[in-house]
Each structure stands twice: as structure tokens, then as C-alpha cells.
Amino acid sequence: MIKRLLTLLLISFAPQVFAQVTTVTDVLDRQVTLDLPAKRVVLGFYGEDYMAIGTEKSFDNVVGMSKGIWEKWRPANWAMYVAHRPSLETLPDVGKVDTQTFSVEKVISLNPDLLVLADWQFKGLGNDVNRIEDAGIPVIVVDYNAQTVERHVQSTLIIGQITGQEARAEKIAKQYQDMVQLVADRLAKANLPKPTIYAEFGFPGTKEYGYTFGKKHVGCDVGNGRR
Template structure:
């Protein structure tokens, strides 16, 4: 009888073991299927060539630059953002998020927000290196997004963020829409004859330290796209310019990009000493466009290019 009892107990233990093993296999199977469906885990290679493994779709995101924030919202994941910089102003909902600093970031506050993902930026990665390492040491995923200075690089930023937050398809669709918008503008620009092309000086910061957009910037790319000549096309990047040099270049049009942040930019240019003989000033061809649309490397660049086109060639782009 004792022997029979032992056999019964052993059989029961085997059944329990088999049942447990089957349940574990089922759970593993369900987990694998869920991972395949969500696309996670993913490995993102960021702007610093670091591979960041993100196990699950981030539910709490902190963005360290406005362009990253705009991209996340454009990918319909704005509700996941829990922290932004003092400079974030679009969309309107972003302004109500927790602020984590401006030129310097409050790392302690960022950690207290318990984010799954921090979207940093290549332009500040070096100065914020110690702080970003602190976040990593706290077990937070940090992806450094590239400092985009061309349309193609902006597409890369969108795709990188799309991969990191589990929205690669939406990122691909957003890039496609931007490309279509640029293509439409380029097609319209074909109506501009070479002799009708205007020389444009784009002023991205006012006197006394005037900066412009030279080659290797997306503003230069926009001007080329819409059939305009960049008066600073021989300069590289975001370049400081002497006011007298602009007078010598004698642009047909002057476009400022800081009216959103500075009062009366057009009046400043028209009243600038020594500029009364500049063609753009004489002909009253001085305009201001929305800074964020043309200088922020995000999804609204296509809108910026359209605004620039309508400003310079109102008869062509309607």
C-alpha cells in the first residue's frame, strides 16, 4: 500500500511538472508573439554610434530639444512625453509638460519623472555628457538623435525616433509626406526662368551679430528647391556675416527668421545704417518668416519651405 501511495505521489508530481512546463512554454510563446507584434525589443544605433536596446515601447519620454518633441507628436505619441525643455512651444500641448531646463538640464528632476526613454540631441551631447551618463547609470535608455542639417538627415532623425518609440510605419509615412510636399514645391518652381531667379539673404539673427544660413544647411536646400539663389551660398553652415559684406552682395530679397522672438524685424533691416542702397531695402522686399518652420529640424520643414516660397515668389507659389 505504501509503495502504491508513493507511485501515485510521483505520478502527480510528474503531471504538475508537465503542466508547469507547458504553462511556461505557453507564456514564453505569448511573450514572443507579443514582442513580434509590438516590434520590441529594438536596437537603435544613435548619432554617437551607440547601440541602445529598448525592451518595451516607451510609456514615458523626455525630449531634450524641441525638434525631437515635434517629431514624437507628429508620430502620434505625444501623450507619452512627460518632460520637455523651456524652449518647447509646439504643439500647444507640449507647453504644459514638465520643464526640465533650458541651456542646462535638471538631471535630478528628469530622473524623478521616471522616464523609459530620453531623446537627447547630438548638438548638446558633448556639453551634457556627464548628465546623460547619469541618466544611463540610473537605468534609463538614452538615444542621441543626429544634428540634422539637410532634408535627408531630418528623415534619419524621424526614422530613428520612430524606431525608438515603436512607430516605424508612422515615421515612414511622415517622411513620405514630407518628400511629396518638397516634390510639389520643386515642380512649381520649374515655372521660374533662370533670369527670373532672385538672390535672397536669409538673416537668422539680428544686428549687432548677424548670422545667416550658408551651404550645408536646410535653409540653403530650401532656397535651391524653390528656385532662389542664396546670397550666402559660398559660406558654410550657420555663418556670422559683416553687414558691409551683405551690402556688397546686394540681394534682391532679405528674409529674417526671428520675428517670432524679436519685435519689428523688418523695420530693423529697413532702418539699418548703410543699407539704403541694397536692392531689397530700396524695393521694400524685406520679409519675416516663422523661425521655427525654417530653422527647426523637424516635420514642419515642408511648411517652412512653402512659406519661404510664397514669400519670395508670391506670383508662382499660391
């Protein structure tokens, strides 16, 4: 009887045993203290990156996301992921920052222990971030839109911390850095003239015009030889 009670107690406290209070420095140099690995996560962006780094199992702990950014912006990609993991379809949607449909109330109602936002989402939400944090929900910012190796690597390592996949994140970050350096070295050696580049984001489909891009985008970075 005593042995059975001890077993039940161990099972009951298992999450607390494995959770560890950790301070994470996000891409905005904000110090965020929380229990990791996170057990209930709301994702603002970068669902594919989160899954690639944290493995598919990491999505077992995702309780909500800004689905439109993935589903509407990259519908073919979204459809492939849903075909593989149908539970994505039923994840609660918290809305989009860029269309002013992001719902702070929805985020809070999901009772997450972490909200992960892109840099542009964090800045777009403004004071609403304070409302989320005042509700006891830590907010961590990552950034794969910066188009810099440094921020991409930092974001990868942060997601590794969040998901408890630090070793995997370090391996991915190193592979990424090595490949970027390899391409840069080959381009320098080739010494070719820089091409003219046109970039368009046509997510509405072939029947509608997409977006063209200004100076702050990967297209400009490629054209200028930036990495």
C-alpha cells in the first residue's frame, strides 16, 4: 500500500521534477524567467521552425497559435503539415497582429505558460504585451525575419531551450552557420557580377497580385551580397 502511494506521488509531481526555472535572454535582450521546458505554449509565428527544432513532439505542448500567418500566407505548406499532423487544424487561433485581430483575451483564456512572438509581432502589440505579462504569462521574442545569421542562430537556440532540445538546436545552428559560410566563400571565389533580383510574395494565388518588397527584406540582402 505504501509503495503504491509513493508511486502515485511520484507520478503526480513528475512535471515539477523535470521542470526547471530558467532565465532566457530573447532577441531583444529581455530577461525572461520561466519553467522550462514549457508545457503550454502559444505560438505567434514560426511554427515550422519550432517543430523542426523542438521535434514534432514539441507541438504536443502547443495550445494555440496565430494560424492565419501559416494557413493563409503559405496555404500549400500548411496543407502538407495538416495532412501529416491533423491536430494542427483544431488548434485554437489567437488571430493576427498585422490585421489587428490578435486577441489578448483568447491568449489568456488558453492559460499558457509561455507566449512566443516574432519581433514584429511584439512591437506591433505595443502595450498589449503588458496585459499578457500582467496575467502571469511570460513572453519570449524570436526573429527569423531579421535576415542575419546572428539573430537566426539566437532564435534557434532559444527555441531549443523552450522545448528542451538544446543539443538539437545547437546542431541545427552549426549546420546553418556552416552552410551560410560555404555559400559566402563560393560566391567570393566566383567573383561574379551581382544579378538584378525581383521578388514577389504571391500568397493570394495566381489570380491576384502579390506583394513586392522594399529595402528591408531578404531580396535586398541577397542583391547586396549580405548574409
